[in-house]
Structure formats: structure tokens, C-alpha cells
Amino acid sequence: DVKVTQSSRYLVKRTGEKVFLECVQDMDHENMFWYRQDPGLGLRLIYFSYDVKMKEKGDIPEGYSVSREKKERFSLILESASTNQTSMYLCASSFLTSSYNSPLHFGNGTRLTVT
Amino acid sequence: AQSVTQLDSHVSVSEGTPVLLRCNYSSSYSPSLFWYVQHPNKGLQLLLKYTSAATLVKGINGFEAEFKKSETSFHLTKPSAHMSDAAEYFCVVSPTTDSWGKLQFGAGTQVVVTP
Numbered sequence: 583d584v585k586v587t588q589s590s591r592y593l594v595k596r597t598g599e600k601v602f603l604e605c606v607q608d609m610d611h612e613n614m615f616w617y618r619q620d621p622g623l624g625l626r627l628i629y630f631s632y633d634v635k636m637k638e639k640g641d642i643p644e645g646y647s648v649s650r651e652k653k654e655r656f657s658l659i660l661e662s663a664s665t666n667q668t669s670m671y672l673c674a675s676s677f678l679t680s681s682y683n684s685p686l687h688f689g690n691g692t693r694l695t696v697t
Numbered sequence: 698a699q700s701v702t703q704l705d706s707h708v709s710v711s712e713g714t715p716v717l718l719r720c721n722y723s724s725s726y727s728p729s730l731f732w733y734v735q736h737p738n739k740g741l742q743l744l745l746k747y748t749s750a751a752t753l754v755k756g757i758n759g760f761e762a763e764f765k766k767s768e769t770s771f772h773l774t775k776p777s778a779h780m781s782d783a784a785e786y787f788c789v790v791s792p793t794t795d796s797w798g799k800l801q802f803g804a805g806t807q808v809v810v811t812p
Contacts, residue, residue: 627800685731
């Protein structure tokens with residue numbers, strides 16, 4: 583079974599702090615994604631990566647950056663956390679081949695609260 | 698452009714009765730369509746996917762969905778609800794001629810199953 587592991591289940595940070603969310607997958611997937619989940623809005627894509635050191639902006643990249651130094655690890659960075667970034671963050675991965683219908687495998691999420 | 702609308706934010710059913718979750722989509726291309734399920738405190742799990750083969754798609758846990766191009770719908774059904782079906786369900790559309798980064802998630806339908 584594919585395993586996508588997010589390093590923290592819950593995080594509480596202060597406004598202005600730099601925040602790192604880590605995600606590791608064990609299936610050698612090329613694609614990795616960071617989503618934000620808010621009630622009534624579904625999932626919104628922040629950033630994705632299709633290869634090491636490659637990244638593409640999603641629908642809501644403002645206030646975020648990402649890093650992918652190794653194939654199995656994809657980090658989401660909040661440069662200066664703000665209260666409107668309080669949310670559930672979900673990491674996902676998938677194979678690159680048959681890209682448009684390759685299912686996503688999700689981690690269990692990190693619930694971030696910014697005070 | 699593409700979008701997906703889940704017509705019900707909440708659905709309540711009795712155990713043993715049918716479940717219907719409604720999803721309409723719009724897409725400039727022939728889309729791929731997915732249903733994902735999210736149980737409490739978990740990531741999303743793929744239930745089923747449609748990728749232009751058979752219009753009636755069978756998934757895990759007894760769920761199935763029918764692709765109706767004329768109605769631009771992809772409704773999810775299950776003949777008999779089980780208590781373990783209580784979860785949030787997401788309809789997802791992906792264009793077949795664009796990248797996987799363009800997945801659009803619906804806002805979700807929360808399913809409650811009563812004994």
C-alpha cells in the first residue's frame with residue numbers, strides 16, 4: 583500500500599512565524615501535491631511538483647512556497663504565517679504516467695492553527 | 698474551463714436504505730471524473746474513477762457512479778447504506794487534455810447514517 587506521511591497531525595503557530603509542513607511518500611511517485619481544505623470550499627491546490635526541484639503554482643500559491651530536494655519528500659513553507667492560513671493541509675502523490683487519470687494518494691492531513 | 702458542483706452539502710440516510718450523492722460538472726474537454734471519500738481525521742481515498750470507458754463505474758465498498766454526458770452528471774449511489782459509510786465525499790473533475798495539476802474538487806457532501 584502507498585503510504586503518504588505528513589510529519590505533524592496538529593500544529594499551533596504564532597502570526598509571523600515561518601512554518602514548515604513535511605510530507606514523505608514511499609511509492610516512488612513522481613507527482614506530489616499540497617492542498618488546503620476548508621469547510622464548504624473543498625480542496626484547493628497550493629503547489630505541485632512533477633519532479634525533483636520542479637514546482638508549479640496551483641490555484642492559491644500566495645503566502646506559500648515549496649521545496650522538493652528529494653523525490654520522496656515535498657515540503658510546504660509558510661514564509662510568515664497569518665491567521666487566514668489556519669486550515670487543514672493535505673499532501674498527496676501520484677504516478678506521472680497516465681497523468682490525468684492517475685489517482686491521488688493522500689496523507690492524513692495537518693491541521694494548522696495560526697494565532 | 699472546468700468546474701464541479703455537488704448539489705447537496707449534507708445527506709442523511711438510514712442504515713440499509715439507498716444513498717444518492719449528486720454531482721454535476723462542466724468541462725471544455727471530455728473529462729475524467731472521480732469520487733473520493735474522507736473519513737474523520739483521515740486523508741482522502743479513491744472510491745472510483747471514470748475515464749471514457751464504460752459509463753457505469755463500479756468502485757470499492759459497493760459504490761457505483763454513472764456518467765451521463767447529456768446531463769453533465771456523475772452521481773454516486775449505493776443500494777444499501779452501512780454505518781461505516783458516514784464520511785465526506787468529494788466529486789473531482791480532471792480534463793483529459795490537460796495536466797493532472799488542474800483537478801477541480803467539489804465542495805463535498807457530508808453523509809450521516811442513522812441506525
